[in-house]
Amino acid sequence: MFSFNLYLPEIFILILILFTIGFGVFNKDVSISLNTFGFLFISFFLINTGFNFYENYGFTDNTSKLLVLTKVILSLGSAVFILLAKRPLKNDNIYRYEYILFILFAILGSFVLISSTNFLTAFIGLELQSLSLYLMAAFSTKNLNSNEAGIKYFSLGALSSGFLLFGISMIYFDVGNFNFQDISSFGYMSEIGLALILISLFFKVSAATFHIWNPDVYQGSPTVSVLFFATLPKFASLIFLFRIYHEFNIVDTQSLNYIFQIVCILSLLVGVYGAITQKVIKRLLAFSSINHIGFMLLAIMSYQFMSEGTLFFYLIIYIITTFGVFSVILNLRDADGELTDISDLNGLKSLSRSKSIAMLVFLFSLAGIPPFAGFFGKFFILSASISEGLYLLSVIAVVSSVIAAFYYLTIIKNMFFNNSEIELLTDTNKITQFIFIISALILTLFFFYPDPLINLVDSLFS
Amino acid sequence: MDFNFPILSLLVLTPIIGALTLSLTGSEQLKNKTILLSGLWISVGEFLLSLLLPIFYNQTQNGYQFIEFHTWFDQFDINYFVGVDGVSIPLILLTTFLIPICLLCSWNSIQTRVKEFVIYFLLLESFIIGVFISIDLVIFYVFFEAVLIPMFLIIGIWGGENRIYATFKFFLYTLAGSVLMLLAIIYIISVAKTGNIQQIAGFSFQENIQLILFLCFFASFAVKVPMFPFHTWLPDAHVQAPTSGSVILAGVLLKLGAYGFMRLSVPFFEYASIFYQPFIFSLSCVAIVYTSIVALRQDDMKKMIAYSSVAHMGFVTIGIFTLTSDGMNGAYFQMISHGVVSAALFLIVGVVYERHHTRMIADYSGVTNIMPKYSFFFMVFMLASVGLPGTSGFVGEFLVIMSTISVNVYLTVFTAIGVVLGAAYMLLLYKNVNFGEIKSSIKKLNDLTNIELFYFVCLAFLTILLGVYPKILFNMINESILQGIL
Secondary structure, three states: OOOOOOHHHHHHHHHHHHHHHHHHHOHHHHHHHHHHHHHHHHHHHHHHHHOOHHHHHHHOHHHHHHHHHHHHHHHHHHHHHOOOOOHHHHHOOOOOOOHHHHHHHHHHHHHHOOOOOHHHHHHHHHHHHHHHHHHHHOOOOOHHHHHHHHHHHHHHHHHHHHHHHHHHHHHHHOOOOEEEEOOOOOOOOHHHHHHHHHHHHHHHHOOOOOOHHHHHHHHOOOOOHHHHHOOHHHHHHHHHHHHHHHOOOHHHHHHHHHHHHHHHHHHHHHHHHHHOOOOHHHHHHHHHHHHHHHHHHHHHHHHOOOOHHHHHHHHHHHHHHHHHHHHHHHHEEEOEEEOEEHHHHHHHHHHHHHHHHHHHHHHHHHOOOOOOHHHHHHHHHHHHHHHHOHHHHHEEEEOOOOOHHHHHOOOOOOOHHHOOOOEEEOOOOOOHHHHHHHHHHHHHOOOOOHHHHHHHHHHHHO | OOOOOHHHHHHHHHHHHHHHHHHOOOOOOOOHHHHHOOOOOOOOHHHHHHHHHHHHHHOOOOOOEEHHHEEEEEHEEEEEEEEEEEOOOHHHHHHHHHHHHHHHHHHOOOOOOOHHHHHHHHHHHHHHHHHHEEOEEHHHHHHHHHHHHHHHHHHHHHHHHHHHHHHHHHHHHHHHHHHHHHHHHHEEEEEEHOHHHHHHHHHHOOOOHHHHHHHHHHHHHHHHOOHHHOOOHHHHHHHHOOHHHHHHHHHHHHHHHHHHHHHHHHHOOHHHHOOOOOHHHHHHHHHHHHHHHHHOOEEEEHHHHHHHHHHHHHHHHHHOOOHHHHHHHHHHHHHHHHEEEEEEEHHHHHHHHHHOOOHHHOOOHHHHHHHHHHHHHHHHHHHHHOOOOOOOOHHHHHHHHHHHHEEEHHHHHHHHHHHHHHHHHHHHHHHHHHHHOHHHOOOOHHHHHHHHHHHHHHHHHHHHHHHHHHHHHHHHHHHHHHHHOO
C-alpha cells in the first residue's frame, strides 16, 4: 500500500536537497534563502494539512499529532538555523554550500526516524542523521580540534549504531519481524534487543553514562554545529525514544524500566557534577544539556499524565533557550576568534546591556528559577512525575537543579560582578541579535501570557 | 463592599512598569540623581497606592478582599488568584514603606550602575508584594523564588569584598530549601486538585503525609526566617550587602518565611503543626539563646545586628507555633516591629559606615559628642530592639512570652533569658559606639543630613506609634488570624 501523500514532507526535503546540489555550487546565498523558504513552506504545509495528517495512514491519533508537531518544529527550527548559520560560518572561513546539505540530510534523517514504524527504517533515518552530524562536527577542516571532534563522534557513533543493529537483529531473531506493531509480546531475547536499542538511543541523546563523547565533541566542533547538535537532531531522537517507550510499553517491562530510571538518575547527577568544574563554555553547556536530558527522560517516564505535553513543552522551551544562548555566544568574539572560556564573558554587562540581560534570562530559565518559562517546564514535568508516583526521581531532579543553579550563577557572576579583562568585540549580526532578543522575550512574557504555548500543547495532547 | 478597581495587580505592576521605563531610557542621558529620584517617585507613588488597602479594607468581613481572579493555566487549575486579608496588608505596607527608604539611603553611597540598582529594587518590590497577595500556591511559589534574582544581583554587584561568596550562599541556601517546598506544592495540588490556599486549608491530609509535607515547607521557610541550624547565610549576606540590601533583607525578606509559616504551614497541616511543636520550640530556643550569645561576641556591628535578627525571629516562630491567638498576634506584631527596628538599625550602621568606611565597633568611640542627633536615634532603635515598654519591640515580645506560659513554662524561661541577653548586647553595642573617649579618627564625621533625618524620624515615629498604640495593628490582624489561620 504505497501512498504518495504520506511521504510529501520528506519528498519536499529531497527536492530541496536536489536544488541545493544543483544551485548551491554557483550561489550559496540563493540556496540559503531557498532552503529557508523551503522549510517555512514545509511547516506551513504540515500545519495546513492538519495534525491528523498521519492518522489516515495507520498511525494512532496521538502519534499523528506528535509527528506533525515535531516536524513543524524541526522545519521551523531549521529555517531559523540556516539563516543564523551563515554569518558564523563566514567568520570561521568555512562558509561552503555542503553545510546546508548536511543540515538538509540531518533533518531528512530525523523526519524518517521519528515517523518510522519499522526498525530498519528507523536505522536508516538515524544513520542518515548521524552521518551528517559527524560531518558537521568535522566541518572546520583546517582546525585540528574540529577534526578530532568529528573522528571521536564518528567512531563512538558507529559503535552505538552497531549496538542498534545488534539489538534489531536480536529482536528479529525472537519475533521474525521488524515492524513495531507486530512485536506485541516478546521474550527475554527481545528484551535484551530492546535494551541495546535503548543504549544506542541514549547515546544519541547523550544521556549519562553514554555521554562521554558529548563534551569533547561540543568543545571541538564549530559553535554553529554545536547549536544544531544540541537542538534539532536531539529533539528528534528524544521523540523517537518516547515512541519506543510508548509502543513497547517499557513501563511494564521491569528490567527495561530500571535501565530507564537508572539512566535518568545518572543523567541528572552526572550532568551537574560534570558541569560544576568546567571552565569552557561549550563543555559546561554540554554537561548542562545532559542534566536537561535527565529531566526529559523523567518526562518520558511519567507519560501517563500528559507526558507528550510536558515533554513537548520542556523541549520547546529548551530549544528556544539554547538558540538564545548560542546566539549570544556567536554574537561575541575576542581577538582570537570565538569565545571559549567562561571567564571571557567577564564584564559583559558593561559591554552590552541587551546581551547580558538576555543571557541572564536564559540562564535563570535553564536553572528553573521563576518567573521565566524554564521554571514552568520543570514544574510540569515534576507535576507529571509526582502524579505518577516517581517520588525518588523527582527529589533527585530538584536537588540536581539546585546544584545546577550554582554553575549558571557562576556565569551570571562573571557577566555582572566581574570586570572585563580582555577586549570583547561584538559582531553586530542582525539575525543572531534578533533571535536572542525574541527568545528572551518569549521566555519572560510566558509568565504574563502563557496561553498560546500552553493551549497549543494542551489542545493536542489532552 | 464594592471595590472593583484591580488595585493588587496595579501594586504588582507599577514597579515593573517603572523599571521597564527606566531600563528603556538611554544610560548616558540621565544623571544618577535623576534616576534615583524617578525611582523614588515611583516607589512613593506605590506607597501611596498601598495606603488605599487599609483605608478600604473592611475589618468586619472575613476572608480575602480585593480579590482578582484570572485563569492562568486552565489545564492544571492554576490561576492568577490574588487577594489580601488582615495578615497581608501590614506586610505590604511595610514593604512599600521600606523601599523608598532603601533608595533614599543609597542617595550618596551608590555611585556606580545606579540605574540597574533602582531597577532591581523596583522589581524586588513587586515580587515581594506578589508573595503577600497570592492566594494560589503556584503563584506564591513563583513570586517567592523570583525574589532571589534581584536580591542576588543587589548583593553581588554593590556588596563588600566578599560579596560573591555571600550572595552565592544566600541564593543556593534559599533555593535548596525552596525546591523541596515546590515538590510538596506539586504533591498537594495533585492530591487536592486545586492550588487555592483557602480550599487546601479545608482539605485534611493523612497524618503521616502531613508530617512529610510539613518538613518540605519547613525546609523552605526555616531557611528564609532563618531558624537556628539554617541561619549561617544571614550574617554573611548582611555583612556583605550594601546598606539598602540589608534593610530590605532584614525588614521584609526574613518575614517571607514567617509569613509562609502562618499562611501555609499552620492552616494546611494541623496535625503536623502540633506534632512538630517541640521540635520548632527547641530550635527557636536555641536560636534565641545561642545567637544572642554569639551576638555578644561580635566586633562587627552589622554582624551583631544580623545575629540579633535571628534571635528576634526566634520569638516569631515560637509565637506562631504556640498556636494560640495571643502567640500568633504577638508573633505577627514582632514581625512588623522587627521589620521597622532592624531596618532602622542597619540604616544606623550604614550612616557611620558611609562616613567612616568601617563597621568595626572598636573603631568607634564617643560618637555621641560628635553626632548627637545620630546617637539619639540610635538610642531609640536600640531600646526598641531591647523591648522597652512604649516601643514596638515590647508588645510583640511580651505577648509571645505571655502565650508561652500556657504551653510550656521552660519556654518562658528561655525566651526571658533571650530578652535579657538581647538587652546586654544592644546596650554594649550602644555604649561602645557612643560613649567613652572621642577617637581622633572620628572627629571629622558629620551629623545626620536632612535626608537621613527624614527617614529616621519616619521610622522612629512608627516605632513609638506601634509601641504606644498597638491596637492600630491588632485591629487589622486579629480577626484574620482567628478566622484564617487558627
